[in-house]
Amino acid sequence: MKNEIKKIHVTLSEAEYDIYIGKNILSDIDKYFDVNNSNPERKILLITDDNIPSEYLDKIKAKLNNFYLFVVKNGEENKNFDNYQQVLKTLVENNFTRTDCLIAIGGGMVGDLSGIVASTFMRGIDLYNIPTTLLSQVDSSIGGKTAIDFMHVKNIVGSFFQPKGVLIDVETLKSLPDRQIKNGLVESIKMAATFDKNFFEYLNTKPDILENAEEIIYKSLLLKKDVVEKDEKEKNIRKVLNFGHTIGHAIEETMNLKLLHGECVGIGMLYFSSPEVKSAIKEILEKYGLPTSCDFNKDKVVELIKHDKKASGDTVATIHVNKIGTYDIIKMTLPEIAELLK
Ligand SMILES: NC(=O)c1ccc[n+]([C@@H]2O[C@H](COP(=O)([O-])OP(=O)(O)OC[C@H]3O[C@@H](n4cnc5c(N)ncnc54)[C@H](O)[C@@H]3O)[C@@H](O)[C@H]2O)c1
Known part of the structure; x- marks a missing residue:
């Protein structure tokens, strides 16, 4: 071939x-x-x-x-x-x-x-x-x-x-160990959830990752290329790539390396999704055997978000997905984020 x-x-x-x-x-x-x-x-x-x-x-x-x-x-x-x-x-x-x-x-x-x-x-x-x-x-x-x-x-x-x-x-x-493969896949799921409904649906069919790696990588990179070419230094649309990351990073730190980055981002995305999107993302994470929850210290997570690089003043730019393939950038205060974690 x-x-x-x-x-x-x-x-x-x-x-x-x-x-x-x-x-x-x-x-x-x-x-x-x-x-x-x-x-x-x-x-x-x-x-x-x-x-x-x-x-x-x-x-x-x-x-x-x-x-x-x-x-x-x-x-x-x-x-x-x-x-x-x-x-x-x-x-x-x-x-x-x-x-x-x-x-x-x-x-x-x-x-x-x-x-x-x-x-x-x-x-x-x-x-x-x-x-x-x-x-x-x-x-x-x-x-x-x-x-x-x-x-x-x-x-x-x-x-x-x-x-x-x-x-x-x-x-x-x-x-590469299977867990690391799935860890990387979360970033593709994230890009699909925010920018490309068809790609999300494709990933949801649970294609064999290794067999379809070229396609998955190519599609993910085309989405990210479009974003970074528009906003090289993360002043606006590039922030969307942080979907799931605000909480994900903080969870990662509090879990003392027990969970990988992608695994935490997967859990993080669920907090910033509408009920419909939350169930779609949960379904896809479960299909790949990725975690959808973990027992993290909520106060500590909020404390860590304070020092997030995306924080400015009293607010943090957070990415919300209400419909697969779309996004909203919403500035949230720490108490508002704490409320979301409840
Ligand atoms: N610059 C960026 O835009 C950007 C974006 C996302 C993440 N990052 C950074 O990337 C890092 C995480 O990257 P990662 O997940 O690739 O982790 P990693 O580089 O730590 O690799 C994970 C493990 O896989 C092993 N490994 C790598 N390739 C292998 C292969 N082909 N076969 C077997 N083992 C292999 C490594 O030795 C390591 O033990 C973090 O530091 C994160 O901050 C940077």
Whole structure:
């Protein structure tokens, strides 16, 4: 069967880039990314985590010339200042210059860390992204958000910085645990619930995720592309991507890593939905075996929302869905949010 490659072109004010989605395309990295930039000696730093199967790295390395490797420990707690400095140190010690480049291979943790390094090293160095989790493929591969966590606050230090290119090889999902697959799928459900009723209905048919990964990733990215092209820096419509996140993030923190990000976002969406939408989202989450409730400390959650990056003054911009495929942005006070949680 012909291996059809899907391509999405992202156009932003200061950068444009292509996202390629296909099967077994890691070994063709040299076809999709001009990593040598006509200079066979161009230095490349590969950044990955210690849990990414080495076969992916081997396929990529086989096509590169002058590369170095930085392996960070896996896990969100490693998206930190120390590792940010360690990557910078590797670049400085190996005399990287602004004309060299980085390649991130991993989930959103590796992508975010690599992104902040790329955006700040010598005021910007080329970054190529190879996301390997469903969450990073449907979500963090587009939009240019980079970040590290600091003083126990998630993504508190970061920037907007666009990659030079993104390569999504859906075969990498085969080694990803099922729970992580479902975790990523929640972001697609979220985008469908807010922007695309047909896509929501399609996901509700419970297609086999691995078999239909290219389609699901492509559809999710087209929705997010439309949003980030209209609002690069999250001043208006991009806020809609936070549907379920205001409470979801806070639940995630209070659950001490017992639940994954997507699982918390799934639960979070239920609080900001009309009864009809709530039952539709609950149904789809249940179909995939995703949690629809958890025993979280409501006072603590409200306290955490106070420090949410989307909070301004006494209000927080929250996203509500009254009908699948539509959304409202509503400013809510903390007491109003506390009331919703009852
Ligand atoms: N920049 C953005 O727009 C954006 C959007 C959403 C999330 N994020 C960030 O992304 C991070 C979460 O990303 P994530 O869910 O990908 O988590 P992650 O990067 O921590 O990966 C989850 C786990 O899966 C492992 N893994 C990755 N790919 C694998 C593969 N193909 N096979 C087997 N194991 C694999 C990792 O080693 C890790 O243990 C958070 O830090 C979040 O803040 C960023």
